[in-house]
Structures are given as structure tokens and as C-alpha cells.
Amino acid sequence: MLGDVIDLLVCPVCRHDLGLDAGAVRCPRGHSFDVARQGYLNLLSTPVKGDTPEMVGARETFLTKGWFAPIADKVASFAHGVIGDAGAGTGYYLAHAVKERGLALDVSKHALKKAARAHPRIGAVAADVWKPLPVRDAALDTLLNVFAPRNASEFRRVLKPTGTLITVTPNPDHLEPVVERFGLLTVGDEKARRLADTLGDHFARDVTEPVAGWLDLTATEVMSVIAMGPSAWHARAERVGEGARVRMSVQVTVWRPKS
Numbered sequence: 158m159l160g161d162v163i164d165l166l167v168c169p170v171c172r173h174d175l176g177l178d179a180g181a182v183r184c185p186r187g188h189s190f191d192v193a194r195q196g197y198l199n200l201l202s203t204p205v206k207g208d209t210p211e212m213v214g215a216r217e218t219f220l221t222k223g224w225f226a227p228i229a230d231k232v233a234s235f236a237h238g239v240i241g242d243a244g245a246g247t248g249y250y251l252a253h254a255v256k257e258r259g260l261a262l263d264v265s266k267h268a269l270k271k272a273a274r275a276h277p278r279i280g281a282v283a284a285d286v287w288k289p290l291p292v293r294d295a296a297l298d299t300l301l302n303v304f305a306p307r308n309a310s311e312f313r314r315v316l317k318p319t320g321t322l323i324t325v326t327p328n329p330d331h332l333e334p335v336v337e338r339f340g341l342l343t344v345g346d347e348k349a350r351r352l353a354d355t356l357g358d359h360f361a362r363d364v365t366e367p368v369a370g371w372l373d374l375t376a377t378e379v380m381s382v383i384a385m386g387p388s389a390w391h392a393r394a395e396r397v398g399e400g401a402r403v404r405m406s407v408q409v410t411v412w413r414p415k416s
């Protein structure tokens with residue numbers, strides 16, 4: 158719940174502390190922010206386009222089947238202490254990893270509604286990773302970043318010097334043959350190098366572990382995989398006539414903050 162994470166947050170306008178009082182969130186300078194009926198806090202100054210209700214619904218349907226549980230288990234095995242998740246989506250990975258308390262950050266209110274309910278000690282907050290995060294310096298022991306955009310300098314700032322950044326990135330064969338058959342976005346072979354380029358100024362790579370396997374998906378599950386992506390693909394999802402054997406192939410990487 159929001160009360161579990163309010164001490165980790167700062168006002169996005171003036172960077173002072175935030176307090177939760179009678180269901181409202183305010184800073185001492187008088188800036189106030191809405192807590193949605195569904196339990197998430199909106200700290201976005203302007204709305205940002207994130208995952209749509211259809212994408213979030215498809216993602217939740219797919220993830221609750223447990224097909225990506227080996228990825229969630231691997232991520233959880235590296236996580237410790239107070240955990241944030243940048244681009245948390247429905248909160249699936251954060252809920253698996255959380256031990257003390259967890260902070261789900263995303264721009265999609267549809268995703269945040271789910272994340273706010275994913276675990277009793279998760280607080281869900283609307284925040285844009287491309288802006289200064291409304292999170293205190295060195296507030297987090299662990300930060301997750303799973304198939305989501307990343308902002309290296311902000312990730313470094315909100316992590317303790319002893320903290321851990323955990324990224325999950327797809328390999329070029331992830332979700333084949335669905336990616337090729339339905340013309341979804343492909344993952345370039347350059348992805349690993351680009352990840353190192355993006356994070357390398359602020360983080361040193363510690364370990365990378367692959368998580369891979371074959372998933373025997375029903376036609377409905379294949380449709381969910383397609384519909385988890387941008388809505389232009391939804392029409393293609395309706396053309397799925399049968400199940401498929403689909404590849405899961407990702408890298409889970411642990412990064413240490415550089416001093």
C-alpha cells in the first residue's frame with residue numbers, strides 16, 4: 158500500500174518530503190497529489206502514454222499462467238531489501254521479488270491499478286522514467302527493470318551505493334516463431350551492446366544469467382503474447398488459429414552502481 162512507500166518519495170515539483178494524510182498526499186510547500194480510488198498515487202506533471210488497458214489485460218492474462226515464472230524466480234533470487242521497479246507494468250515481477258516492501262513505477266494508470274493490488278506491501282506510483290524520478294536519493298536496495306525503458310543516471314541516484322540493478326532483456330530468439338510469423342518488433346543482435354552502452358557510465362555488470370525454454374502455448378495464449386505489445390498488433394492477434402511452441406529466451410543481468 159501507499160503507506161509502505163511514502164517515505165521513499167519526494168515531491169516532483171520541489172523535491173521536499175511527501176506525507177500521506179487522510180488519503181491525500183502533500184509536501185510542506187503545499188503541492189498536493191491525487192491518490193486514485195484504485196490505490197495508486199499520481200506524481201506525473203503531465204500524462205504520458207503508457208500501456209493501454211488491452212495491453213495490460215493481455216499481459217496480466219499471460220503472466221498469471223506462469224509461463225514467465227522462471228524469469229520472475231531468477232529476478233527474485235538477486236533482489237534484496239527495499240525494491241523498486243521502473244516500468245513495473247502489472248507488478249508481476251515486483252510481487253514475486255518483494256520481501257520488505259516494493260515501489261512500482263509506471264506511466265500507465267491501467268498497469269498501476271493492477272500493480273497497486275499485486276502485493277499488500279507494494280505502493281504504486283505514476284512516474285516517468287525519462288524525468289527525474291520522484292524518489293529520494295539512495296532510497297532503494299534493489300531496482301528492477303524488466304522489458305522497460307531505462308534511465309541510467311536516475312537509476313543510479315535512487316539506488317544505495319551498495320544496491321543492485323536487475324535488468325531483463327530479450328534475446329533475438331525470444332518469442333520466436335510468433336515474432337516472425339506476426340511481424341512483431343524484433344530484437345537486434347546489438348541489444349546487449351546497447352544495454353551496456355546505456356548503463357555503462359553509471360553501472361558495472363556483475364553477472365548475466367540466461368533464462369530460456371520452450372512454451373507450449375494455446376491459441377489464446379499466443380494471442381495474449383501479441384496483444385501485450387502495441388495496439389496495432391491486436392488485429393493480427395485475431396488471426397491466430399492454433400497454439401504454438403514458443404521460445405522464451407532472455408538475459409537477467411545484475412549491475413552494481415559505480416562510485
Ligand SMILES: C[S@@+](CC[C@H](N)C(=O)[O-])C[C@H]1O[C@@H](n2cnc3c(N)ncnc32)[C@H](O)[C@@H]1O
Binds near residue numbers: 243245262287
Ligand atoms: C513491456 S511493458 C513491461 C512491464 C513489466 N515490466 C513486465 O514485464 O510485465 C513496459 C512497461 O513500461 C511502461 N512505460 C513505458 N514508458 C514508460 C516511461 N517513460 N516511464 C515509466 N514507465 C514506462 C509501460 O506502461 C509498460 O507498463
